[in-house]
Amino acid sequence: MNYDEKQKEITAVRLKELRIERGFSHEKLAKELRNKYNIKISVAVLKNYEVTEKLHSKFETGFGMNIRYLYMFADFYGVSTEYLLGKIDVKTPNIDILAIMEKIELSADAFKNLFEYNSPDFKPKFESPVAGDGGRIGFLLLDALNTILTSEYRDELLKDLHLWLSEKNPNRGVKISNQGMTVYLMPDTIKEGLLLNINKTLQQIKDEKKIKDEEAKKIMEKEVKKSEERHEKENERRWKELVKIANTEQD
Numbered sequence: 049m050n051y052d053e054k055q056k057e058i059t060a061v062r063l064k065e066l067r068i069e070r071g072f073s074h075e076k077l078a079k080e081l082r083n084k085y086n087i088k089i090s091v092a093v094l095k096n097y098e099v100t101e102k103l104h105s106k107f108e109t110g111f112g113m114n115i116r117y118l119y120m121f122a123d124f125y126g127v128s129t130e131y132l133l134g135k136i137d138v139k140t141p142n143i144d145i146l147a148i149m150e151k152i153e154l155s156a157d158a159f160k161n162l163f164e165y166n167s168p169d170f171k172p173k174f175e176s177p178v179a180g181d182g183g184r185i186g187f188l189l190l191d192a193l194n195t196i197l198t199s200e201y202r203d204e205l206l207k208d209l210h211l212w213l214s215e216k217n218p219n220r221g222v223k224i225s226n227q228g229m230t231v232y233l234m235p236d237t238i239k240e241g242l243l244l245n246i247n248k249t250l251q252q253i254k255d256e257k258k259i260k261d262e263e264a265k266k267i268m269e270k271e272v273k274k275s276e277e278r279h280e281k282e283n284e285r286r287w288k289e290l291v292k293i294a295n296t297e298q299d
Contacts (some may be wrong), residue, residue, distance in 0.1 A: 056107070061098075084124065095171065137157060138160055150253070162190070166170050170186035195254060201253050204249050205246065208245045212239055212242040
């Protein structure tokens with residue numbers, strides 16, 4: 049993929065956003081970079097890298113960025129070079145995470161949301177009926193995803209969700225041809241039926257989770273009981289030893 053004007057604009061926007069997030073002026077940034085990397089980069093160059101107007105005389109400056117500078121910016125801000133270049137939308141420089149993204153083909157936004165859910169600073173965009181802070185709510189959202197993705201009904205649920213979200217579906221829709229073009233429109237009745245299926249499957253997943261939770265609770269109770277029995281036997285053994293020692297000393 050070529051590094052085009054659109055990606056250059058993204059790079060400029062992200063460099064500016066990251067600088068502002070740190071609360072740095074261009075002068076302060078130049079000083080920080082010089083102190084940390086022993087690289088002298090002028091304030092003017094830093095400003096030119098943030099130019100987004102294509103007609104600006106310095107817009108082309110970003111195309112000639114020294115690769116050393118690119119890695120320096122990525123390391124300084126704790127992001128990946130792919131993020132700075134506009135290839136991905138996730139900031140993390142973690143190559144394992146980037147490899148997972150490429151392997152399972154989840155969108156960058158999806159990964160970003162998952163990371164936000166797992167953050168103690170997560171701030172939900174809705175009023176939750178569940179008491180607790182954002183981190184707690186994020187944990188509950190991830191728990192819901194785990195429940196769905198580990199359920200035996202997951203394929204059925206995701207299939208119906210996909211069909212319901214699809215506006216064009218050759219298997220469930222009505223074929224309409226016009227001037228050589230064919231589309232498939234899904235009637236509202238079919239969408240309503242899919243919603244019923246989705247609700248039914250979610251209820252099955254909920255019932256399945258309830259059974260698993262009850263089984264896990266029983267197992268935990270058995271383990272606790274075994275532990276208490278072992279503790280009681282150990283105390284009894286120690287008591288007998290103490291009694292035996294006391295009797296021996298009296299003799």
